[in-house]
Every structure is written in C-alpha cells, then in structure tokens.
Amino acid sequence: MSLITLAWSYLKARPLTTALNVLLLALGVSVITVLILFTNQLEEKVTANSKGVDLVVGAKGSPMQLILCSVFHVDFPTGNINLKEAERISRHPMVKKAIPLALGDSYMGFRIVGTRRDYATLYNAELAEGAWWDNHLEVTVGATAAQQLKLKVGSELVSAHGLTENGDEHEAHHYKVVGILKPSHTVLDQLLLTNVQSIWLAHDLAAGDTTGVIASTLVPGHPAGDSTREVTSLLIQYRNPLAVIQLPRFINGQSNLQAAAPAYETARLFSILGVGMDVLRAFAIVLILISGLSIFIVLYNSMKERRYDLAIMRSMGASRTKLFVAVILEGTWLTALGSLFGLMLGHGVLYAFTLAVTGSAATGVQAGVYYAAETWLLGGSLALGILCSLLPALEAYRTDIHEVLAGN
Amino acid sequence: MIRVSQTSYQYPGGTRIAFPDFHIPRGNHGLLLGNSGSGKTTLIHLIGGLLRGQQGKVEVGGVDMASLTEQGLDQYRGRHFGFVFQKNHLIQALTVEQNLLAAPFFAGLPQNSENAEALLQELGLEGKRQARIRELSHGQAQRVAIARALINKPTVILADEPTSALDDKNCDKVIRLLMEASTNHGATLVVATHDQRLKSVMPVSVELVASG
Structure with a gap:
C-alpha cells in the first residue's frame, strides 16, 4: 500500500471512466505528436535540400x-x-x-x-x-x-x-x-x-x-x-x-x-501549409483541454462519493497533506497514461502512414524519431493533470472528519 | 486510560453541550450511553481526536488531546486508536488486505501482510484476503472493519453505534467479538451507543442526556 497504488486502485475501480479520459487525452496528444514529427522533418528536409542554393x-x-x-x-x-x-x-x-x-x-x-x-x-x-x-x-x-x-x-x-x-x-x-x-x-x-x-x-x-x-x-x-x-x-x-x-x-x-529564391518560396509554402497545421493544432489543443476538464469533473465528483473514504483515512492517521497528494497523484496517473499512449499512437499512426501511402518514402518522413518538443508535450500534459486535480485535492484536504462521520 | 473532566463543546450553531466527568481505567471497557442528539458521537470524536476545540480536559493515556499539534494529533490518532463505525466504511476500491494495510500505511507504521492474515484468521475471514469489499456480506464487512481497527495494536478502540442496525443475535455476537478482540490485544474498548441491550454486557461509564 502506498499513495501511488492507492491512486491506481481508485482509477482501476472505475475502468470505463478512466479509459475514456485516457483515450481523450491520447487523441489530442497523438495529433500534436504527428504535427511535431511531420513539420520538424519537413523543415529539416527543406533546409537540407535548399542548402547552398541562393x-x-x-x-x-x-x-x-x-x-x-x-x-x-x-x-x-x-x-x-x-x-x-x-x-x-x-x-x-x-x-x-x-x-x-x-x-x-x-x-x-x-x-x-x-x-x-x-x-x-x-x-x-x-x-x-x-x-x-x-x-x-x-x-x-x-x-x-x-x-x-x-x-x-x-x-x-x-x-x-x-x-x-x-x-x-x-x-x-x-x-x-x-x-x-x-x-x-x-x-x-x-x-x-x-x-x-x-x-x-x-x-x-x-x-x-x-x-x-x-x-x-x-x-x-x-x-x-x-x-x-x-x-x-x-x-x-x-x-x-x-x-x-x-x-x-x-x-x-x-x-x-x-x-x-528557395528561402522566400519555402517560407511562402510553409505559411500556406501553416493554416492547415494551425487548424489541426487548435483542434488537438481543444481535445486536450476537454480531457483536462473531464479529468477535473470526474475527480471532483468522486471526492463527494469518497468523503467517507477520506474521513476514514484521516481517522487512521492520514494527514491532510497525504490525502491532497493522493488526489494529485490520481490526476497525474491519468494524464501520464494518456500522454504516453498518445505519443505511441502518434508515432504509430505516422508509421502506418509511411507503410500505407506509396511515395511517402519520397517525403523522407520517418516515424522512429524523437523530438525534444515531445518531452515538452509530455511535461505539459502532466502539468495539466496536476492543475486539474488541484481543486479536487483541495476538497480532499478540507475534509472535516467529524462532520462526515457524524453524518451531518 | 481515558479521563474526561469538566469538558464541554460549543457547536458552530451556538448550542453548548457539557459532558459529565468520567474515567475508564486501562484494560477496562466502557459504554457511553445516550439517545441520539445527546452528543455521544461528539464525545467519542473528541476522545479519538477526530474533533477538537473543546473546553476542559480530555486525556488519553496521560496525553492531553488539546496539547497536540494538528500533525501530532494525526499521528497519535493513527497509532493509538482503532475506530469501528456503524456503517463499516471500508474503501471499496481496495481489496480486504489493502483495507487492512491502509491503517499501518496512514499511521506511518510498517505494513505486515502476515499480521493482516493472522488477524483475518482470528476473525474467521481466512481466504478473504484478496476479496473485493462488495463481495463481502454485512457481517464479514463488519469483521474486516474490526480487524482494521485492531491491526495497529491500538491502546483504545472506539466504536460508534456498532450494533444499532443488528438484530439481537448478531448484536450479541458483534459486541462479544469486539470485547474479546480488545481484551486479547490489550486495548480499552469504548462504545458509544443508544442501544440499551449493551447494558447487560458492558459497564456503563457515563449516561448522556439529550439537552433540549
């Protein structure tokens, strides 16, 4: 028994909700991953190919x-x-x-x-x-x-x-x-x-x-x-x-x-492509924000169902801080799963694309590369998890043992 | 073991409730008898450190509960008290064993699976270690709650209405089980209840009267 297994047990106790939240976040993260992989590699290719041509x-x-x-x-x-x-x-x-x-x-x-x-x-x-x-x-x-x-x-x-x-x-x-x-x-x-x-x-x-x-x-x-x-x-x-x-x-x-001039024309090309990329990126960000909201709502509601659990834990000697951390961990677990799954999904989709679309070899886009931006994406998702669980965690922190257990 | 003197508590609403002085010596058991609204839950929460802000003195094991800091109180509660409530309040998301081990975990004590197993056997719950809470019958759940209260080897077991929802036969079984287990583990059992049936098996320490 530890705070991490406790948080994991609560997630396992409602598998469907957990799966939905993980999937929602994974979708958003995977779209952004594909965008990162695609635009970075495209830019690298363009730079490499127009090198030395003024x-x-x-x-x-x-x-x-x-x-x-x-x-x-x-x-x-x-x-x-x-x-x-x-x-x-x-x-x-x-x-x-x-x-x-x-x-x-x-x-x-x-x-x-x-x-x-x-x-x-x-x-x-x-x-x-x-x-x-x-x-x-x-x-x-x-x-x-x-x-x-x-x-x-x-x-x-x-x-x-x-x-x-x-x-x-x-x-x-x-x-x-x-x-x-x-x-x-x-x-x-x-x-x-x-x-x-x-x-x-x-x-x-x-x-x-x-x-x-x-x-x-x-x-x-x-x-x-x-x-x-x-x-x-x-x-x-x-x-x-x-x-x-x-x-x-x-x-x-x-x-x-x-x-x-290649520099000018490629910049123009990217600004045209950029509109499409921006729309996709905005869509992905909306998905991620909705998943954040969903995680918040699920945690917040479950704090109400869990008020007896929380009071009992306090009666067993758990400090307020421990309960606070346990809820934060639950949100972090969710977003960690979602974003890792999303990264894998993004790479997987791109890999399937390179296999399925003939001529994709000519674009030189590969699925097996990792960019620093993906680490940022992972970190950002975890931060989102912490942010969304702050208020529910505060609710847990504030649990009044006497009031809950006396049934008032 | 437990000494309550000149204690009163003021509810946020404004009504004040005063408790009679009483003392329960180490190893003895005692009944806090009173109808609903008489403040027996408040008293047992004051003794167990689930509620603070009282006037007067509540001492457990020679420690004035009011002298403890918030953190110190959490720790004292985890290591010296075991709680049994009317609704068993087991954590549904965890297995039976995890429910038991949650007590030492939150109290900051080492978690010992063999200990948990031995307690389950003592209470006739062998083979239920990995069971889910919702798979248990009411009686089994109550015994798990008692095991959880015992696992940290507390000096005091506080039980709030453990029998009021039970028929005579089960009432007798549960109270005897509680008393026997407390005696075996060297703990002082304090039961707060309105259940007059318990008068025949336990000494009454204090009778509370509803004020107004």
Whole structure:
C-alpha cells in the first residue's frame, strides 16, 4: 500500500471512466505528436535540400513551381532556357557558382537529372560503390532510388519521357549505371544523375564536340554559345550579399527568364501549409483541454462519493497533506497514461502512414524519431493533470472528519 | 486510560453541550450511553481526536488531546486508536488486505501482510484476503472493519453505534467479538451507543442526556 497504488486502485475501480479520459487525452496528444514529427522533418528536409542554393533561374512561370521542380524535384519544369542565355547569366559578376539542371526524363518514376559533378558536391554526396558519371549515358544513382529500383553497377536502363512511370520510352539510348551513392538524407537519394548531354542524346540531339572551339562553362565538353541547346534551370550561389537585391532584379528583367529564391518560396509554402497545421493544432489543443476538464469533473465528483473514504483515512492517521497528494497523484496517473499512449499512437499512426501511402518514402518522413518538443508535450500534459486535480485535492484536504462521520 | 473532566463543546450553531466527568481505567471497557442528539458521537470524536476545540480536559493515556499539534494529533490518532463505525466504511476500491494495510500505511507504521492474515484468521475471514469489499456480506464487512481497527495494536478502540442496525443475535455476537478482540490485544474498548441491550454486557461509564 502506498499513495501511488492507492491512486491506481481508485482509477482501476472505475475502468470505463478512466479509459475514456485516457483515450481523450491520447487523441489530442497523438495529433500534436504527428504535427511535431511531420513539420520538424519537413523543415529539416527543406533546409537540407535548399542548402547552398541562393537562387534558381528558369523559364518564366510560377516561382514556387520552379523551386519545387529544381530544388525538391516534386513538380514539373516551367519550361527550358536557352544554353547561350544561361551561360550569360552564369558569367554575371555577382554569380559565384552556377549549376545547370536538365530535367524532364525519368526511370520508373525516379528522376534523371542531367547536371555537373558539383551538383552532388552541393549535398556532400559520397560514392558507396562504383564511380561518378563521366561519359555520355552513364548514371550515378542515389541510395533510395538504387534500392527501390534494384539497380547495381553495370545495370542498364531506358529512360522515359516525363516524370511518371508510363511515359514514352527513349528506347534508342541505353543508360548504364556506373556508381551508387551513399545515403545523404537529401533529395539526391531519389535521383539518377548523369551529364547534360545524355539528356540531349536521349532526345535525339547530338552532343557537341569541342575540338577547336571554346568549351561551355556550364556544360563541359560542349561548345560555348550554342543557342540550339537548352537546359531546364540554373542553381546559383551568390558571390556577395549585394546580389540578393540586384541579381533577381537583373534576371527578371530579361524577357523570358525568371529568378526565384528557395528561402522566400519555402517560407511562402510553409505559411500556406501553416493554416492547415494551425487548424489541426487548435483542434488537438481543444481535445486536450476537454480531457483536462473531464479529468477535473470526474475527480471532483468522486471526492463527494469518497468523503467517507477520506474521513476514514484521516481517522487512521492520514494527514491532510497525504490525502491532497493522493488526489494529485490520481490526476497525474491519468494524464501520464494518456500522454504516453498518445505519443505511441502518434508515432504509430505516422508509421502506418509511411507503410500505407506509396511515395511517402519520397517525403523522407520517418516515424522512429524523437523530438525534444515531445518531452515538452509530455511535461505539459502532466502539468495539466496536476492543475486539474488541484481543486479536487483541495476538497480532499478540507475534509472535516467529524462532520462526515457524524453524518451531518 | 481515558479521563474526561469538566469538558464541554460549543457547536458552530451556538448550542453548548457539557459532558459529565468520567474515567475508564486501562484494560477496562466502557459504554457511553445516550439517545441520539445527546452528543455521544461528539464525545467519542473528541476522545479519538477526530474533533477538537473543546473546553476542559480530555486525556488519553496521560496525553492531553488539546496539547497536540494538528500533525501530532494525526499521528497519535493513527497509532493509538482503532475506530469501528456503524456503517463499516471500508474503501471499496481496495481489496480486504489493502483495507487492512491502509491503517499501518496512514499511521506511518510498517505494513505486515502476515499480521493482516493472522488477524483475518482470528476473525474467521481466512481466504478473504484478496476479496473485493462488495463481495463481502454485512457481517464479514463488519469483521474486516474490526480487524482494521485492531491491526495497529491500538491502546483504545472506539466504536460508534456498532450494533444499532443488528438484530439481537448478531448484536450479541458483534459486541462479544469486539470485547474479546480488545481484551486479547490489550486495548480499552469504548462504545458509544443508544442501544440499551449493551447494558447487560458492558459497564456503563457515563449516561448522556439529550439537552433540549
């Protein structure tokens, strides 16, 4: 017999009410847990993926679409830009580095990206086996893509036009896998990387020859100033802070180019998503508050049923403080159970989500991570339990033994 | 053991009740006889430290009850008194054994399961250790309440109307059980009741008369 077992015995004595209170709190806590897990991981992904990219230049269209397509590889390209124009932008004095991306083809739903080696360097990618792509039609495959597509060094594949699984296949040209990347926990894991010329070849455009001409700075091995070739976008790093203001204005002034900053567009995306998140969070908080109210009402009412128990305990030598603590413990027990159950439920729901929803792997959301915010959630729930049991506990504290036992 | 002298108590309503002086020596048993409204519950609560604020002197085991602090009173009550009430007031949420062990727990004494088992056997409740309170008959519940009053080896057992709801046969059984158990455990039994039947088995220490 101890105060903790006493509190637990009272909870066990009314199993249905206890279960209802635990469930109510668990529901609220689980919704908040899912929100914590989801938004934190999404933000981590977004930060990791847009690291080192100050500006994206592409064809005119929606700036958000340009960012989603070129940085996160989830949307379709806005169009292509002329290689000659792209070279001109890359030579701008405020541009420190410009990386070309040629998009539009995929293999079994995974994107093939024609780019330069320093695109992989941007994410500190390392080879797990094999080599980096060097010649035309060689690909180095991201870790997740390699695993899901069961690709090995030496595998051959035929790319499809478009970004879905059933696009027209470019059968005339076979890609060859030359290397597999280690997981980088960025979007790179889901990509197949090759050079820009390979994308052109797949579309039956000849790769150029640089014998006797100046080579392009953007596409090594291709003559400079070729206005018959196109790339999808340029990822740009600024040379100095002044570029933040001047470069986008310069680029947007060009008739058919637009510049979009990942930082600005992702902030905009989060503010749109944020409304939905806020509604969900408010709903969860209402659930938690109702469960708090319910715990309060249950405890408060049971103090009336328990006045004889309380008086008897006092007659056996229990101090007022002991009874006070016993009731607080009861509320704490309830909320501890509810919030622990809620945390497990939240992680469980997210785990079920990652199993059930195809493509959720691409978002990179995992159920098995724990955030400091969850500890706060747990602590907050316990505090709520204590708060809700304060008044009933005070009632227990005030029990007048004589009055109760004399039956007045 | 118990000495009440020149004691009176003023109810919050304003009426004052004065109690006759009396003394119950150690090991003896005594009856506080009186009709309802005569203040016998108030008197037994004053003796047991469930109520304070009296005028005059209530001494138990040589200790003036008024001299104890609130905490000291809680402790004194837990260790020196056992209470038996008309309604047994067992804690429904707990098992029989937990009900018994609650007494040493709240009194701050070591909890001894074997002790509890021995008491249950003595009172004919063997095998009821893990039983729920609502599974007990009225008689069994009353014996559990008596066991609970005895478990801390108190010097005084205070019983408030333990027999008034019982028929003659059961009344006799319960009072004999109470007296026997108290004597066995070396405790002074004090019974407050209006039940005239008890006069034949216990000495009357004081007869209270309803005032007004």
